[in-house]
Amino acid sequence: MSALKAESQTTNLPAAVVHPPLTPRFSPSAVLLFDIDGVIRDVGGSYRRAIVETVHHYSGTRPDPDAIDALKAEGCWNNDWAASLELLRRGGLADLPSFDALVEVFNGFYFGGDPEGDPNSWEGFIGQEPLLVSAEFFEQLSAAGVAWGFVSGAEPPSARFVLEQRLGLSSPPLIAMGDAPDKPDPTGFLRLAAALAGELGAAAAPVAYLGDTVADVITVQRARQQQPHQRFVSLAVAPPHLQGQEARAQRHRYELQLREAGADAVIPHTAAVLASLEQALA
Numbered sequence: 001m002s003a004l005k006a007e008s009q010t011t012n013l014p015a016a017v018v019h020p021p022l023t024p025r026f027s028p029s030a031v032l033l034f035d036i037d038g039v040i041r042d043v044g045g046s047y048r049r050a051i052v053e054t055v056h057h058y059s060g061t062r063p064d065p066d067a068i069d070a071l072k073a074e075g076c077w078n079n080d081w082a083a084s085l086e087l088l089r090r091g092g093l094a095d096l097p098s099f100d101a102l103v104e105v106f107n108g109f110y111f112g113g114d115p116e117g118d119p120n121s122w123e124g125f126i127g128q129e130p131l132l133v134s135a136e137f138f139e140q141l142s143a144a145g146v147a148w149g150f151v152s153g154a155e156p157p158s159a160r161f162v163l164e165q166r167l168g169l170s171s172p173p174l175i176a177m178g179d180a181p182d183k184p185d186p187t188g189f190l191r192l193a194a195a196l197a198g199e200l201g202a203a204a205a206p207v208a209y210l211g212d213t214v215a216d217v218i219t220v221q222r223a224r225q226q227q228p229h230q231r232f233v234s235l236a237v238a239p240p241h242l243q244g245q246e247a248r249a250q251r252h253r254y255e256l257q258l259r260e261a262g263a264d265a266v267i268p269h270t271a272a273v274l275a276s277l278e279q280a281l282a
């Protein structure tokens, strides 16, 4: 990001007035990091469906969406494999599968092919993920001087698939599963924030995170504890399966949980994030 911005700024100037930049790096006005699932793409028909079908595969029963939301509201079930296993455990299944066996079943539903293989060969639910923003959305953020990136618990092939192939972003700054401890541990979030903002602290640009779960909000709270002089903004949004008219009551409850967990603002949808960030920083 920083290199792109610096380049576009200097190439806009006539050659005769190009001076060496005063600072070696582009200083963003803000850093905005995104969760991916439920924020950049709708995973109601993919990851969430894979949880449902994995639980059904072992128990013969499909958990309803509220049961998944209630589990996620506890703030520590960001990993969908662990969430599936926990739903089976709470459902009273006598013979719980091993974690590895469950991962294989889950990925059969989700990827429907080799996760490390050619995405064109995948036949699973990953092919049914509506995008919630477009490439232009990120161009607008860059034009506003916002440096952006992604901190997600999704597996790297899945995260790269949506960012690079579906959205067409080139080498997006990304922390995915395995790059850092799972959220709400803030290690990955802080690492990417520092890479984009420079050294974190009172003098650094504000750092915001937009997520759709309690774990995302807690990630920012823990980042604050580690970097008390840095300005952080925790933005949250209800996931797409709660945005319909028929889910109004559930959405209200869900957004209340996000606020109670410490979200600074709950925004109506991802595309509204720039306006909401400007408001939060005003």
Ligand SMILES: [Mg+2]
Pocket (backbone or CB within 6 Å): 035, 036, 037, 038, 039, 211, 212, 213
């Ligand atoms: Mg999410």
